[in-house]
Amino acid sequence: MGAFQWLMKKITKVFGRSTNALFYTLLYREILKEVNEITNNEEESLIILREIGKRSAYESCERHSSIFKFMPGNPKKVLDYFEILWVVVFGRELEDYTYEEIPKEESKYNDYILKIKNCPICAGYGQDKEDSFDFNKVKDDKSEGLACGLCGMLESVANFILKTKRNDYRIQIVEQKCIARGGECLQFICKIHDYKEWKELISSRTEERISTGIYFEESLEEEEIVQETKLDIIDKLQDVISIDKLEEYLDEPLESIKERVSDIIRDKLNMEPEHFFDYFRNYEDDMIRIIGYLGTHILNEYGGFLEKLLKNEWFAKVFGYLFKQLKEMTLLFIPLDVIRDYNNLLVSFLDNLAPPEMVENVKLFTGKDTVNFLFEGAQIALENFGIDFSELKENVWEELKVERENGLISSDISTIDKTREKVPQIISIIQEFLMIINDILTLPIRILISESHYGLKTAINSVVSEEEGLYGSIRERFDNIFDQIQEIRK
């Protein structure tokens, strides 16, 4: 799984509002039963449940549309990211599945069949008295199964991404096999349609829905096709920093990255890189501050996550505290050689990209200067996001959570107690971040050594393998951080 697939999954999982999965499944069942009470027809109920799933996911997508702007805009790639769709929709990992491509002649895209061994929606269906929706009454072989609502959700999210990316193709996802209906697994077929085919499909679906006699609102599908989303800075940047492309960047060595940066400057700013960097000649320190400042703001471009996070006073304090520690630690504990390596990396990056005079000026900076400039820029950005550095003080306290003997959770928990309960998780998060920083700080040496031979990715994975190397180590630490955040949010 790619780094960004993993990151997206983690983010959507941690920041969604979760409940126990059994509650989710039983609520889903009850919705179907209520629909069936309206229709009195099992086959029609499944059609309506799919529509409910579709509309509910569309509503969520519209609320958080910015997160989808970094997703790939090609139907095939959207399907490659099915695991993310599953996590976005269902909030849990997609495990034990197979993926098969079915060649489709005279069509730009093939069909895909996805077989999922374990279906959480069907889990244990039929074992309890309340599982009263009777699948034996579903006679039509073309009817979907219990996961039809989930199917509607998946289809809606996939097509929302395509719409956001202004792609004319749409994806149809249909449940072909259902465990609750006796199938050996949950099986979806995913078909990619062009505009004309899709229009025909949605009009036949609308007719099918109308034939049920169940009153629904206006058709969602028509809106999907004609609606335009507004263009913003993220749209303009999409071509450059789409998630799938970032994976490609990691495969390229430093020289190729420089070439790409040059191309971006030429394409987007219509000027030669040398002219661009010439603007900063004799203001090299400000340029480095701007890198720190912009770097922090770019982090925030991912759905405004950083800004939203720092609106919370408690998180702002923790983050500010962490930043302060990082700033001090970097200069206190990191060997100057390592800091110098970073400086050399910057010089190597600017060489042949910026005017020679500027490169010479940057060479005059000590590693310590560069680090300080970067932190100064980042600090200004963090102040913009709401961290008041003047109010920060040191708080290091830990208290283990005490379990009660009867297993019940006390109802008399004060706000202070609630905060204290979160302290172990917060401390763990800080520790993990510090460990990540240590891991990352070894990177420039590896990059400089391996640049001419293997490129950036080799450097990142230079220990043993992708899982055991630096990338694996950082990923593991972020896994821990996400777990702790999830605990705090509970």
Next chain:
Amino acid sequence: MNFSRKELIETDATMNQMRNAIYILTRLMEKNGISDSKDHLRRMGQNIAKTYINYWQPTNIVTINNIKDVITTIYQKVMNSVVSLEINELEREIRVQDYKCALCKYQYADIEIAGCEILLGLISEFISLISKESSDPSSITLEPYKVNESRAYGNKSCIQIFKYKIGKEG
């Protein structure tokens, strides 16, 4: 072999889409002539409790001494919600306040029902089922009373109120 319901208890699922689905369902109910959608939502909660208790229950006895802790535990384990509770012994009412109700978040102009009506049904049924199995004469039974405030009504938190009875009093 598919997941079992017992296994599902060990994991969490994201509610965002399902929360929306509840409101789409209530809209569907109202557009199709169902006037008592509140009762339907409560019944959904009761049915969920009837199944859920086959796989997990917080305790075997619910009395006035532990009712607050039992309800807090159910909210936390089932809904991942941290709630605050007040008992009004005079009115025989339990008031539960939830600032992050999993079933209510947004206010809809065309809907005048809160998703947490489902929780009124769920919690009261859960407690009543435990008490039904218990031989303790001071066991508590709970009945849904009303959703007093809800984020779905534009309030800052959801406040669910239950009526309770001790033993066989009636």
